[in-house]
Amino acid sequence: MLEALALSARRGSAALFDAVSFRLEPGQVLLLSGPNGSGKTTLLRIAAGLTECAGGWLEWRGVRTAPFDAGLRSAALFIGHAPALKDDFTAEENLASLASLHGATTDHAALVAALSVWSLSGQRALPARVLSQGQRRRTSLARLQLVSRPLWLLDEPAAALDAAGAATLADTLTAHLARGGIAVIATHQDLPLGAGVGRSLRLA
């Protein structure tokens, strides 16, 4: 489980948020909302261990986390704003590269299956340079199918996705939660998730 205790963050001298606490059990998702600049990305980056918080702390399975600690790195999958794709690689190569960076298997069949879940079968051999924004986002999200991590941290995953893409995202997320996974998601859109799994947190 993921627990935040009185987290606070600042950008420069301005406080972003103060005393944010939440507790997520396996199978639960936290949906972060709030206006631009309210600290959604910062909260996700703190949870991923990329950024240090100004106050409070996070506990993952009862252990206090520190930036870049090995336990957190092997438990969490963070997908940020930038899709982390290489323009010169094809969609399949990009996916294989990202999945193997996170220690997942990258056999051809698994890659093909993951890309087809995200309706990218036709774009498999195309360089990422020629993909649309939505297709780039899908390629980036397709690693959710390959990398098994208990904690997903997704920053605006539905940005640039069409309705079908958002539905795929919701299905993938529902399956993750049903397996006992945990997720924290910053989003402006409503994701059609099952009842009772979503907590929401609004940052002012």
Add this chain to the structure above:
Amino acid sequence: MTDAALQPASDGGAWPGVAWALRRDLRLALRSKAELGVQLLFYTIIVTLFPLGIGADPALLHALASGVLWVAALLASLLSLPRLFAVDFADGTLEQIALSPYPLPALISGKILAHWLTTGAPLALLSPLLALQFGLQGLELAVLALGLLLGTPTLSLLGAVGAALTLGLRAGGALLALLILPLYVPILIFGAGAVEAMRAGLGAGAELSLLAAALLAAGVGAPLAAAAAVRIALD
């Protein structure tokens, strides 16, 4: 309720991390061959300008050879360094690399090795050919190439620390040169000194040993320092 697939991944080993970064960066480099050529061409042109500018005095050219070839190698190394981390930083790959279960110094070592294989190594192999313009011959050519093979990986290693420290800064490229060139001085002295010693008939064993020692020290320390700098840049 928690099934096996959701157990955290075991910590990645160091060698698979090196291999991942090496393989990926080499593949990326092969996709943009123009970038590879630019650096070699730069080196060739700089080295060739000297005989043209100085004139055909064989004794003078012979005396200048090692210094010119080494200074040009330092400049060529500097040319490609800003891109070592900046591209990954801009497209978000660097934060994925830093969050991967593999140790960050191992991944960075792989990137540095790929950088050397695509920049320093071809340059070292090309250097004996260019040195013919200066009238170097026989063992002098061999010592020059060997010195560059031992010295250019150290340049990549030290340069990686500078590249990581200047990540995201506005005048990063210029600052990188100011930061790194002083650190290159010992490598320049030993490297050019090796050829000089050979020319004087003293044997280059001492200088080459010092270059090898510098490589070992940088090989251990630089990836750790670059990893720390990358983490700071990502915060």
